[in-house]
Amino acid sequence: MxxxxxxxxxxxxxxxxxxxxxxxxxxxxxxxxxxxxxxxxxxxxxxxxxxxxxxxxxxxxxxxxxxxAPKKLEVKPEDIPINIVYEDNDVAVVNKPQGMVVHPAPGNYSGTLVNALLYYLENLSSINGVIRPGIVHRIDKDTSGLLMIAKNDNAHIKLSEQLKEHNITRIYYTLVKGNITEDKGTINAPIGRHPVERKRMAVTDKNSKDAITHFQVLERFIDYTLLKVKLETGRTHQIRVHMSYINHPVVGDPVYGSKNNKFNLNGQLLHAKVIGFKHPRTGEYMEFDSELPEHFVKVLNVLRNQKKSRQ
Structure with missing residues (x-):
C-alpha cells in the first residue's frame, strides 16, 4: 500500500x-x-x-x-434518462426521480445522477472533485425532486454562498403520519449524528448544528397530513428527522418512520417541489416548480377516496 x-x-x-x-x-x-x-x-x-x-x-x-494514497477514481458518463428542467451556460435544474443516488460513493460508482449528468451536460463544476462534479447540494436517494447543478466553478461558488446564507428557496411536499392540528408551525431543534446508530441523524445537543424547518398544512386525511415544508437550514435528513421528532414521521420512511409499509412504497413520500435562487451570473431570481411524482399522487388519491367515503 x-x-x-x-x-x-x-x-x-x-x-x-x-x-x-x-x-x-x-x-x-x-x-x-x-x-x-x-x-x-x-x-x-x-x-x-x-x-x-x-x-x-x-x-x-x-x-x-x-x-x-487515494485510489484513482473514474466516474463514467452513463446514458440514464433524466429530466433536465432548465439549462444554460452556468446552471442546470434537474428533477431527480425517487430511488436515484445523487453522486457516487465507495462501492457504488454507477447508476447515479452524476453519471447521467456527465453524459448529458458538456460542462460541470470541478470544486467537489471527481465524485461530485456539479453537485452543490443533495437530496436523499428516495427523496424525489429538484436540484440545482453548477456547470462551472464560478457558478458553484455563487450558489454555495447563497446556500450558506440561507438565500435559496427550498420547498418540499411531504405526507406525514397522524393529524397535525395547527395550520402551520416551526420546528427549531439541532440535528447531529445519532449517539448510537451512526448512520442515522437525531435531534441532539451534542455535536449538532442548528436546524429550522417551517411547515404548513395543505390537506388533512384520516390519520395523515399533507404538508408544505420550507427549509431554513439544510441538515442531513432534516425534514425526516424533524417530523419524526414531533411524532409525525414521513410516510414510507424506513429509517425514521414506521416499519409498516401500508402503501407498498419504495421510500419516503418526500418531494423537493420548488427550488429558487439568484442566477450566479446575472443575479436574476429564478424559481422552478415540479409536479408531484406518480407514486406520491397515487397515495394521495387513495386517501382522498377514503376521506370521501367517510363523509
Whole structure:
C-alpha cells in the first residue's frame, strides 16, 4: 500500500476521548469510519504501539497516522434518462426521480445522477472533485425532486454562498403520519449524528448544528397530513428527522418512520417541489416548480377516496 503522508500528533489536554473520535476531529474532512479502517490496517500507532479504535487518548500521547494514497477514481458518463428542467451556460435544474443516488460513493460508482449528468451536460463544476462534479447540494436517494447543478466553478461558488446564507428557496411536499392540528408551525431543534446508530441523524445537543424547518398544512386525511415544508437550514435528513421528532414521521420512511409499509412504497413520500435562487451570473431570481411524482399522487388519491367515503 502506497503511503501518501504521515501525520504526527501530540495530544494536548484530552481526557476520556476515543482514539477514532479524536482523530476524526483532528484530521479535517476525515470520517470516523475511515479512521477505524486505518487503525484496523495498523496504520495508526499511539506511543509506538498498535491500539484499538476505542483506546482513550491521554495528554502527552504521541499518535502517528499513516495516510494511504487515494485510489484513482473514474466516474463514467452513463446514458440514464433524466429530466433536465432548465439549462444554460452556468446552471442546470434537474428533477431527480425517487430511488436515484445523487453522486457516487465507495462501492457504488454507477447508476447515479452524476453519471447521467456527465453524459448529458458538456460542462460541470470541478470544486467537489471527481465524485461530485456539479453537485452543490443533495437530496436523499428516495427523496424525489429538484436540484440545482453548477456547470462551472464560478457558478458553484455563487450558489454555495447563497446556500450558506440561507438565500435559496427550498420547498418540499411531504405526507406525514397522524393529524397535525395547527395550520402551520416551526420546528427549531439541532440535528447531529445519532449517539448510537451512526448512520442515522437525531435531534441532539451534542455535536449538532442548528436546524429550522417551517411547515404548513395543505390537506388533512384520516390519520395523515399533507404538508408544505420550507427549509431554513439544510441538515442531513432534516425534514425526516424533524417530523419524526414531533411524532409525525414521513410516510414510507424506513429509517425514521414506521416499519409498516401500508402503501407498498419504495421510500419516503418526500418531494423537493420548488427550488429558487439568484442566477450566479446575472443575479436574476429564478424559481422552478415540479409536479408531484406518480407514486406520491397515487397515495394521495387513495386517501382522498377514503376521506370521501367517510363523509
Amino acid at each position: 502506497e503511503i501518501k503522508d504521515v501525520v504526527e500528533i501530540i495530544v494536548q489536554q484530552q481526557n476520556n476521548v476515543r482514539l477514532d473520535t479524536f482523530l476524526a476531529q483532528e484530521l479535517n474532512k476525515v470520517s470516523r469510519s475511515f479512521i477505524q479502517k486505518l487503525i484496523k490496517k495498523n496504520l495508526v500507532e499511539v506511543n509506538d504501539k498498535k491500539v484499538k479504535p476505542k483506546y482513550k487518548v491521554c495528554e502527552g500521547d504521541k499518535i502517528v497516522v499513516k495516510l494511504p
